[in-house]
Amino acid sequence: MSELFHKELSFEINGLLFKTHNELGRFCREKQYADFFEGLLKEKGLMYEREKEVPITGINNLHTNKVDFLIEGKVLVDFKAKPLITKEDYYQMNRYLDASGLKLGLIVNFRNGYLKPIRVVRADS
16 A cells, blocks of 8 residues: 555644654653643644543443544544553554544654654554
C-alpha cells in the first residue's frame, strides 16, 4: 500500500510535535508536552479533542481508554515520555484505531534525543 493517509495534516502535526520537542527538550512529563502542544494547536486553529475517550470494544462500552489527542477528527496522537516505545504501546494504538474507526495514529516519545513519531495505520485500511 503506497497511499499516505492525511498527508498534509500529518505534516502539520509533525511540525508542531518537533516544535514541542525543541522547546521543552526530552525530560519533561507527558502532561507538560501535551499542554504545550495544545497551545500550538490553538495557535494554528486546528480542531482537536484532548484526552479523547475511546470505548473498549466488547465490554458494553462501560470502560474506556483515553488517547491524548484526536486532531481534526482524523488522526489520533498518543504521547509518551519514557526510555523506549514497546510492542504494548503499538498494540494500544491499534486498539484505539479499531475502536474509533480511524485509519491513522501517531505514537510520539518525547524522551528520545531525536523525535521520531511512529505512524500506525489500521490494518484494514
